[in-house]
Amino acid sequence: MGLKTALIQLKCSENLPANIERIRAEIRAAAASGARLILLQELHNNHYFCQTEATDHFDLAETVPGPSTEIFSALAAELNIVLLLSLFEKRSSGLYHNTAVVIDCDGSLAGCYRKMHIPDDPGFHEKFYFTAGDLGFNPIQTSVGKLGVLICWDQWFPEAARLMALSGAEILIYPTAIGWDPDDRQTEKKRQLEAWITVQRGHAIANSLPLVAINRCGTEAAADRRNKIDFWGNSFACGAQGEMFVQAGEKDETLLVDIDLEQSEQVRRIWPFLRDRRIDAYDDLLKRFRD
């Protein structure tokens, strides 16, 4: 018996109370199905507001602890679950982060991770909203295990996963908001979705750790209605050899999966990558470019 884990993939509306009610209902259902670790997608309370740069959107931010941690801490304690939240954190006036918060099963705040790699691309103007994290790459200890929580854009950076593994993370977890430009061709969409899955499975393999990614789904129009993103769903969980356990489609879906946190020990005995890292020859990983 592994750790029963739920990945809640949802289409967000622009109505915050409705989103939260929907999430609470899904969490209750997952807990009723036996999930002990329940994971939400990136910035689950709101529409993905980073499609445009608008100062009013800072009104969506909240403190940590704050209103969301209060609501969800109570729920986690009631249901005796460990819960991953993803919040738009207001740390100070003029200082905001994209922050994952883990609530332990007694309702206490187990820890936070502030997104370290911040994207900025057409439709994903995150550098406008979020200061890059300053908490480093540190797993969060909980009653169900040591969680290597990273966020979305981090998933393209092997360095992030490796640092979590080197800190003893037992699982890699990526809440995410990624989707297609509706104008892209089908072949490009397929390449992007496969690349997103593959690079993460690669982190699982390179670090001999199970990995889960929780993505949003559904089409969201930008606040100015000039653009939209088709969030591609496809949340998934894989094992320490990258083997796929479960994968969602493109619609609302809660995935339930048993994850064996003991598998890593066995995999690392046949594939002892940590034994052989050439730390004497990695100095230039700290450089921007070797020119």
Place this chain on the structure above:
Amino acid sequence: MGLKTALIQLKCSENLPANIERIRAEIRAAAASGARLILLQELHNNHYFCQTEATDHFDLAETVPGPSTEIFSALAAELNIVLLLSLFEKRSSGLYHNTAVVIDCDGSLAGCYRKMHIPDDPGFHEKFYFTAGDLGFNPIQTSVGKLGVLICWDQWFPEAARLMALSGAEILIYPTAIGWDPDDRQTEKKRQLEAWITVQRGHAIANSLPLVAINRCGTEAAADRRNKIDFWGNSFACGAQGEMFVQAGEKDETLLVDIDLEQSEQVRRIWPFLRDRRIDAYDDLLKRFRD
């Protein structure tokens, strides 16, 4: 029109002259098909002798330059091709390496890479034979491009691929000798093969670089006949988003593929990972473990 590349996947015999004749014939055929970059598998001249630890096997080693570079330099110049060799290098008495050698199309030695990460597992006793490389992770400049040549076990280490990318490599190339323990179950075999492909596609994606892996194939018995390895073939080439171009089966096969070295520039404009690396927070990548 990309760079026409040939991956020569062969079953090795224990007869060195026969192996070399076979390889020369395949190189000639590939060049006749228009290949300008021709890639051989790891330690292509011999049976995979690392299945056992036997001092006699050091007789298989040769200097670089030496007999193999002489033979293959002449062929490269004759055919006007860039050629990747993988040799058991004798650097001194008591000092041997697992070394990739790139010959440019005029027959000159473009450069060497000495395998940096050395495995040692049942059936793969490489730490007995090979001193870990001391040339670092540096691509080799040739007339067809800057080649990020790594070898086999390196393929599990994202650090190696990243350092090549940071040095301006235009393609990642992995000559390999990997296979199954015939006693493993089918499900484990499938996981291992998929993990091997996936982790490398992950490096292609994380670095926005095309990637090729050239593996040996066929069953080889250990010198003491106590064990054997089923080398799994499945050589492949993928693009800068990890998209598969070609993939071999488990038998002898030469893959021909056009690789567009310009694709990286386009992919890096939509996915600018190099822009966002948190080099201020990567220091602990130089640690063995964060304890």
